[in-house]
Amino acid sequence: MVGGGRLTGSVRVQGSKNAALALCSAALLAEGRTTIRNVPSIVDVDIFMQIAAELGYRTAYDGGDLEVSEGDRPTAEIPGELGGRIRATACFAASVLARRGRVRFPLPGGDRFCERPIDRHLTAMRLAGAEIEQAGSYLSARLRGHRPHPFKFSAATPHGPSLGATITALLLAATADGTSLISDPSPEPEVHHVCGLLRRCGANIRQRFDGAMEIAGTRGWRDSMYEAPADPSEAGTLALAAAITGGQITMCGVPPSVVPDGFRSFLAGAGTQLTATDAGTAVVSSPGSERRPVLRSLTTGPYPSFPTDLQPLASVLLTQLAGRSTVHDPVFERRVSHVEGLRRFGAHISTHGGRIVIEGPARLTGASVSGTDIRCAAAYLLAGLVADGESTIDGTYHIDRGYEDIVGKLVSLGAQIG
Numbered sequence: 118m119v120g121g122g123r124l125t126g127s128v129r130v131q132g133s134k135n136a137a138l139a140l141c142s143a144a145l146l147a148e149g150r151t152t153i154r155n156v157p158s159i160v161d162v163d164i165f166m167q168i169a170a171e172l173g174y175r176t177a178y179d180g181g182d183l184e185v186s187e188g189d190r191p192t193a194e195i196p197g198e199l200g201g202r203i204r205a206t207a208c209f210a211a212s213v214l215a216r217r218g219r220v221r222f223p224l225p226g227g228d229r230f231c232e233r234p235i236d237r238h239l240t241a242m243r244l245a246g247a248e249i250e251q252a253g254s255y256l257s258a259r260l261r262g263h264r265p266h267p268f269k270f271s272a273a274t275p276h277g278p279s280l281g282a283t284i285t286a287l288l289l290a291a292t293a294d295g296t297s298l299i300s301d302p303s304p305e306p307e308v309h310h311v312c313g314l315l316r317r318c319g320a321n322i323r324q325r326f327d328g329a330m331e332i333a334g335t336r337g338w339r340d341s342m343y344e345a346p347a348d349p350s351e352a353g354t355l356a357l358a359a360a361i362t363g364g365q366i367t368m369c370g371v372p373p374s375v376v377p378d379g380f381r382s383f384l385a386g387a388g389t390q391l392t393a394t395d396a397g398t399a400v401v402s403s404p405g406s407e408r409r410p411v412l413r414s415l416t417t418g419p420y421p422s423f424p425t426d427l428q429p430l431a432s433v434l435l436t437q438l439a440g441r442s443t444v445h446d447p448v449f450e451r452r453v454s455h456v457e458g459l460r461r462f463g464a465h466i467s468t469h470g471g472r473i474v475i476e477g478p479a480r481l482t483g484a485s486v487s488g489t490d491i492r493c494a495a496a497y498l499l500a501g502l503v504a505d506g507e508s509t510i511d512g513t514y515h516i517d518r519g520y521e522d523i524v525g526k527l528v529s530l531g532a533q534i535g
């Protein structure tokens with residue numbers, strides 16, 4: 118790819134990767150057919166379909182609609198070479214456990230930018246009545262009864278509430294033999310959407326005034342349909358691409374709230390506004406010389422704070438702003454996989470304990486780098502958009518895991534990517 122040039126034009130935002138995968142987990146609970154709409158065509162969804170097939174489900178994907186229904190030969194084993202490639206494996210396993218009373222699954226894979234324990238998922242399974250054994254990188258869980266027991270569970274971790282463990286607990290509770298309570302649930306939108314699908318299938322879920330969720334378990338699930346929301350991470354990536362190049366784009370059919378408030382405030386502080394238009398959301402960036410770093414520190418947090426997944430990409434924008442900025446990611450304290458590669462582009466970026474320090478503005482020059490996870494690879498793509506000369510980004514497998522066609526979209530907005 119060759120950097121330089123402002124991005125302009127209109128672009129559609131794909132369906133949410135994380136919401137689609139969470140909804141896929143819930144679809145594994147259903148006795149009938151579940152249709153999930155607006156599912157992005159990405160490698161992680163393809164891996165889900167392969168896992169579902171191994172578990173004896175039928176799946177069909179057509180134009181963004183994903184249908185999941187139970188087949189004739191159910192099994193309870195998630196193969197290591199598939200489950201070890203995706204983070205949602207623990208949630209898939211929770212559904213299989215709830216539905217079939219046992220499951221064998223590998224430790225989840227996906228982005229390995231730092232240690233990502235699944236202790237809260239396993240606690241939820243144990244509280245629901247499972248006995249769990251680990252042999253090497255495989256876990257086997259077996260319920261003592263036919264259905265999960267009702268349970269009380271907290272999704273809190275030292276780094277904030279766990280999204281994945283909240284989903285795991287919801288899936289177990291939705292089929293339990295009684296009423297369960299999940300305290301400190303994750304406030305991420307994925308939780309809201311999974312509750313939406315579970316309710317349509319027949320589950321009774323109530324959020325209490327203190328935020329805790331009460332779930333009355335049920336069986337006899339109905340056929341159902343649910344539409345995945347637009348992807349905040351892809352929308353954030355596109356907005357940052359416009360901001361970094363001093364461009365002006367429209368994200369069609371989505372409101373500015375497609376990205377969390379914390380992200381919008383950050384962009385506004387960096388001179389880029391997101392405003393609602395008839396077509397969707399206009400992303401308007403002021404030209405480079407006028408941009409001033411109003412926000413000198415960026416801290417991630419649960420929704421609606423600045424999302425951890427956009428931190429590596431926002432770091433690229435900070436390299437282009439005047440002055441010193443610091444980035445702190447308490448959700449994943451060692452999420453610094455992008456730092457080394459950005460240095461190769463000529464960014465003045467370093468790590469100090471868990472913090473990233475960036476001195477700007479830096480003139481980036483073309484580099485050959487390899488992305489090691491989805492957002493790290495996407496951050497390099499953004500750096501390549503403003504770097505002088507030619508850049509080569511390897512590790513695009515990771516980009517394909519989470520983005521449907523980000524390269525095609527950037528090219529349609531004027532980027533030179535071959």
Ligand code: UD1
Binds near residue numbers: 136205236239279
């Ligand atoms: C999900 C998203 C990921 C996003 C993250 C935080 C998917 C497929 N992935 O990951 O894109 O970056 O939410 O919004 O939806 N933790 C524990 N024990 C556990 C589980 C988590 O200590 O059992 C910790 C994690 O290490 C982390 C924090 O809790 O520090 C939040 O992680 P969590 O919300 O669980 O992230 P994921 O669900 O894995």
